[in-house]
Amino acid sequence: MLEFDLNKRFGKGDSVFSLEVKAQLPTGKIIGVFGPSGAGKSSLLRLLSGLEKPDRGYLKINDSVWSDTTQRIFLSPQKRSAGYLFQTYSLFPNMTVFQNLAFASEKKTAVPPLEELLTAIQMNDKKNQYPASLSGGEQQRVALARALVQRPTLLLLDEPLAALDETIRHSLQQYILALHQRFQPTTLLVSHDRQELAKLCDLVIEIKDGKITNTGTPDLLFGDTETIDLTADSFRVLTLTHSNEKRIVELVAGQQKIKIALDSSSWPNLKSGDHIKLTDTAFTLLNTKNNS
Amino acid sequence: MNYAPIFLSFQLAFVTTFCLLIIGVPLAYWLSESRSPLKPVLETIVSLPLVLPPTVIGFYLLLAFSPNNSIGYFLKNTLGIDFIFSFTGLVIGSIIYSLPFMVHPIQAGLRNLPGNLSEAAYVLGKSRWTTLKSVLLPNIKPALFTGIVLSFAHTVGEFGVVLMIGGNIPGQTRVASIAIYDQVEALNYEAAHQYALILLTISFVILLLVYVVNGHQSKKMGRAGI
Incomplete structure (x- = not known):
């Protein structure tokens, strides 16, 4: 390291x-x-x-x-x-x-x-x-x-x-x-x-x-930006990576894939497989994947 | 004609240039690399002989080395060294007087080299000494040559400092420039002319050599991308 x-x-x-x-x-x-x-x-x-x-x-x-x-x-x-x-x-x-x-x-x-x-x-x-x-x-x-x-x-x-x-x-x-x-x-x-x-x-x-x-x-970091439809019912969390003080969350809904950055303190329990709903300023956790 | 003053002048110039090379190279290296707040002070001290009348330097050296002064007293009574009216005293005075002629060309040569040459050597694990010896000095040959030749020529033509510290002792401190002064005082212009012509010719040849050799070196270094 x-x-x-x-x-x-x-x-x-x-x-x-x-x-x-x-x-x-x-x-x-x-x-x-x-x-x-x-x-x-x-x-x-x-x-x-x-x-x-x-x-x-x-x-x-x-x-x-x-x-x-x-x-x-x-x-x-x-x-x-x-x-x-x-x-x-x-x-x-x-x-x-x-x-x-x-x-x-x-x-x-x-x-x-x-x-x-x-x-x-x-x-x-x-x-x-x-x-x-x-x-x-x-x-x-x-x-x-x-x-x-x-x-x-x-x-x-x-x-x-x-x-x-x-x-x-x-x-x-x-x-x-x-x-x-x-x-x-x-x-x-x-x-x-x-x-x-x-x-x-x-x-x-x-x-x-x-x-x-x-x-x-x-x-x-350099992935192409796309117009995305935020009105999709839910996005599934694909991956979470850490970048400095932030977490980068990769989301998927149908054919759409997007990445968003979160503060470390926001949604500390978010993990791969969770489903979330996006709005223009925030998102709401719909359900969480069962760890078991 | 007595050639002893000519030989003494050249003996003094050889010894002074050799000492200056040993002192001047590390000093120029330090000045070219240092970011110390003391750097301007040291640069000023090195350059002082360029603006001060030689008699001023000679006068203070005379005072410092006098047995009536604590430094001179210590040197004479403890170490048995007497710098006044001696060849050693002439060498010390000449080193101080010709210091900028050695340091300035080398410092300029080092400063004009790409900065990352020395850094590249440091990262390769090379010490400052190895970097200076194997990387920097070989790439500033014209500057080194200029420093050596100018120091030598300047010492050959020295008068004021020599007269103040060394006086005019035949075979010991009477160098060519003093001999010319002596002969003129005695209205013996023919002898003065002989000494003067020898000094003029040698100085011309030395400077011509600097320009010719540096011209060749510059072309060579230009081809080498330095």
């Missing part, structure tokens, strides 16, 4: 921005981070990587505490098992493709053979070339492989595809999926592209104004 509750104030005076993020996320998955520009997506990744120090809060992954202000624990980026892929190409210009990967592998254990990684990103034939002679997509492939050299527990991808054209984006998405399948790191992927998130992610968290406002499957 990747679990964090982190607070950090950025800037001074009028330009103060507060990030207050709290979540419990499953490990080994690709988790999308979605939200408008300036919402705090990259800041969240910087906090998780240790490149920024939180003012308050904690960060745990698989029961390993990386940061906890109450216990005065703060692991530097060097001591965290994290990989980071930046939006802009961050390959070291003075090193070849192979040297970039080899530099990442020094003095580390459990390192996959570099040749295997080069093969996985199809860069064997260009391993002796310098980054400047590579295309943007190739550079990001190498940077992705370099981030995985040490088999990180947490892989942070900060809009890695934003600067690439459509064809290369599609190709790199396949590399991300393939490498994730092979190494299974818990991956946080920042993107503005809903289709990309829907394609790559198991789960998406939405950030607005420095806070996580929604968590759910891409389908749940």
Whole structure:
């Protein structure tokens, strides 16, 4: 489980921005981070990587505490098992493709053979070339492989595809999926592209104004909106999922499927199989499924 | 012609540049990365020699190292070091006087690198030292070269600080610039001209070298995408 509750104030005076993020996320998955520009997506990744120090809060992954202000624990980026892929190409210009990967592998254990990684990103034939002679997509492939050299527990991808054209984006998405399948790191992927998130992610968290406002499957968060008939006699509760402080309830009536969000305190006993009636402002519980 | 002042000038420049490289690189690195409130204070101290008359720096160093002062007294009577009118004193004065010529180019070079290069190295588990040595310095070679050459050339041409701290002791503190001053005072313009021409030629060659080498390096770095 990747679990964090982190607070950090950025800037001074009028330009103060507060990030207050709290979540419990499953490990080994690709988790999308979605939200408008300036919402705090990259800041969240910087906090998780240790490149920024939180003012308050904690960060745990698989029961390993990386940061906890109450216990005065703060692991530097060097001591965290994290990989980071930046939006802009961050390959070291003075090193070849192979040297970039080899530099990442020094003095580390459990390192996959570099040749295997080069093969996985199809860069064997260009391993002796310098980054400047590579295309943007190739550079990001190498940077992705370099981030995985040490088999990180947490892989942070900060809009890695934003600067690439459509064809290369599609190709790199396949590399991300393939490498994730092979190494299974818990991956946080920042993107503005809903289709990309829907394609790559198991789960998406939405950030607005420095806070996580929604968590759910891409389908749940980005599903198409439809005109629905609220006058149906009753809706059956199909699924209930939790998203931050809310519960997302999936309802079905005939061919209609809708999702609604409830406060945690509203209808605490609502469960899958219950039947409810919707009005334009509220709904009424008609009957409840017998637990027995 | 006595070449001893020329050799002494170059000896002083070599030692000073070497010391400045050791001090200047970590200092420039700290200044380029730090968000400390002390940073502007340190930047001001580093830049002071650019605006202060060399005699002011020389005067205060002379006071500080004087055996009548507590620092000078401690250095002379406890450690047996006398900086006044000695080559070591010249080196200390030259380091302070040429500090901005080493620190500023390196600091600018580091600042112009993409910020995420060092962060990418940190996340890969690399220490600050390894990051500086293996990632940052190799990518700012022109800035390093500029810092080294400017510090060297500036020290060769130093006059005020040297005169204040070192005086004019033949073989010990009489560097080329002092020798020129001496010869002019003695109305021996021919000897002064010889010293001056040597310094002028060497300074021209050094600066030409900086521009030529940096021109090549810039093209190379441009091709490397730095």
